[in-house]
Amino acid sequence: MKTLLITGISGFVGGHFTRSLLNDTTEYEIHGVSRSEPAWDFLSDKETVLMSIIFHQCDLLNTGNIQTIIREVQPDYILHLASFSSVAQSWRAPVTSFLNNTNVFLNIVEAVRTQRTPARILSVGSSEEYGIVSPGDLPLSEKQSIVPENPYAVARVAEEYLARVYVKGYDLDICCTRSFNHIGPGQSDQFVVSSIARQFAEMSVHHKPRVIRIGDGTIVRDFIDIEDVIRAYKAILIKGVPGEVYNVCSGNGHSILDIVNCLAGLTGQPVTVEQDPALIRPVDNPVLIGSYGKLQEETGWAPVCSLESSLTKMYDYWLKRLS
């Protein structure tokens, strides 16, 4: 049996990932680390999933605590999900964002290095690392230059470069991702698609006015379902090459207005859209669409979920939560 340590297990990705492990044929001893115990209101069998893990309450900025956990758990795999991953939040609180991305990652790899733990680590990065790109560069391959344009993106670039230095300089076993925008039930409404799904659910449940408030509706992102993300992370943990970076994406781009229109169609609720200036960012990337060619070639992974199915699950989640 292999031992897997998941940081940030209490979050959206952590919950879905842990849930998915219960269906796997491979057995894992699952250790989870987070500041707070998992709430996981999006899992119907939350108690069963909770019973399957050993939970360690820990602030990853506390280097002593991390050292202890790594020493005690002796993980074969570390899935490092812990992150303050909101771009919007990073503009409001750049220092907190940076600490809870780059510095926590550095604390983990340093614990693994100093204790000579032979763990394979998955470092989750972001499509935001690419910055503002030319239409001719789409879909983005991992060879594209990275020029981060917001505090969160800088933190992710620094993490990826640190991972590279720890692989080349200290011989650690780390693979990196540049993950594009995740979507799925249970995601915080700090993130745009979940916020829109919530607003549609509020219209149904609370009979609110048929108005959707968004930031810049024209920006295009590559949205990928959480289930596809999870399969990608498993594939990289098993088959990824140390020091390599993999795009985790759907290969398709949709504007924020596309998301609104799709949810309007799926829920049968025509809406008007209002732009909220508070949701406009100081600098934003107009279009980010990725290519998953490298990940597919090296691991066989490909996305399978449709945007419609993702949005339906998210709408249903909010309906249930708000009812």
Next chain:
Amino acid sequence: MKTLLITGISGFVGGHFTRSLLNDTTEYEIHGVSRSEPAWDFLSDKETVLMSIIFHQCDLLNTGNIQTIIREVQPDYILHLASFSSVAQSWRAPVTSFLNNTNVFLNIVEAVRTQRTPARILSVGSSEEYGIVSPGDLPLSEKQSIVPENPYAVARVAEEYLARVYVKGYDLDICCTRSFNHIGPGQSDQFVVSSIARQFAEMSVHHKPRVIRIGDGTIVRDFIDIEDVIRAYKAILIKGVPGEVYNVCSGNGHSILDIVNCLAGLTGQPVTVEQDPALIRPVDNPVLIGSYGKLQEETGWAPVCSLESSLTKMYDYWLKRLS
């Protein structure tokens, strides 16, 4: 009178910079920040220089202290020299290196942002940001892609990207450098050229065996005299364009063995060279030589000091200190 805040004032660059301001026609109210009071054993008129500054003892990782200093001083200029700038040390203690480069910089720009201080900031970066380059790319221009290969270099890249985000996203006034290897009297013998100069001085003063211990003697760096560096920083503080990055370099490359041979000639002491495996780094850039074309074009700056004069001053400094 303009107010200038120098972080890391107690260091090698801080001491030389402050000393040089006493000769300038422009008058400045000089505030200095550092963890420890300046020792400045390389300044003959140390007491006069100390009298010219207002010193604030402060650990720049303490965000509250920085906020207070920025609020009280209201600087027109911030020269951010505070840094753990040794590549070798960053391999031994990567977390400490990262905190004392990227995180301290972030704390300063965040204090300036949140207090809306209209200060012009100089962010000092490093030639190490370029990483391993092809001979065909030499001398390196600022357009060269940056791929950091050691913990210190990652920290400097993150600092530069953060500077860029603070300029574009928050409208701060920051110029960046990629400074090549400084040399001059008073530099710590953690740095290779100062270490070699010290070893030559030890041979003279303590009649030690004529053996120089170095790491990889073949690596080539662009060494620039501290006096040229200071003039460059002044030029950028006055004439630099916000958000722009400037190489600060001599434009010439010398190997570590060149330095040994040059000092052997200057001091009339023939030596043998021994390689110390402890001084070899896990990953190293074979050659780094910069182009200062951009800085010269935009500010008129050009280096004037010869390598021989720099090495003579460094040897004399160590002779005096060891006698």
